[in-house]
Amino acid sequence: MSQVQKQQQQVGDKEKEKKKKETILDLSRYLDKTIRVKFSGGxxxxxxxxxxxxxxxxxxxxxxxxxxxxxxxxxxxxxxRHLGLVVCRGTSVVLICPADGMEAITNPFVQQEG
Structure with missing residues (x-):
């Protein structure tokens, strides 16, 4: 294999690495666990x-x-309402959080009128 062929192969390998999409979140630790998802649109x-x-x-x-x-x-x-098995499109997902340990709190930034 010539030097030029080796360089071309290395460039091709680097391009393949760039094309791989990596997820920005590691959701593997939430597999088979209950999560809560908020979508754009509310x-x-x-x-x-x-x-x-x-x-x-x-x-x-x-x-x-x-x-x-x-x-x-x-x-x-x-x-x-119960939906069953659902496929959620990633472009509409706004927030993902584990359902365990989640609780609603009052908004501390709302000022009382009066």
Whole structure:
């Protein structure tokens, strides 16, 4: 193998490494655990993470969607609906967090009027 061929092969190998998409989050530690996902548009769901890819497409099993108040889209209601097995498109995922240890708190930045 000539020197030129070796250099061409090295350049080709470097280009292949660049093309590999690496995920910015390591979700492997959440596999088979319940996570909560927020989507652009305001929807929220929780389910057991069964799989994911570098583009953050998610596969959730036993998924439950948390419904919003029709009058106030920023407020969650106690209503839920069961969705089952869901594939979540990564481009619409805004937030991913484990469901364990999550609790709602009051907003400390809201000033009381009066």
């Amino acid at each position: 929807r929220e769901a929780s389910g057991v993470l069964k799989g994911f890819d570098p583009l953050l497409n998610l596969v959730l099993d036993g998924t439950t969607e948390y419904l919003r108040d029709p009058d106030d889209p920023y407020r969650l209601t106690d209503d839920t």
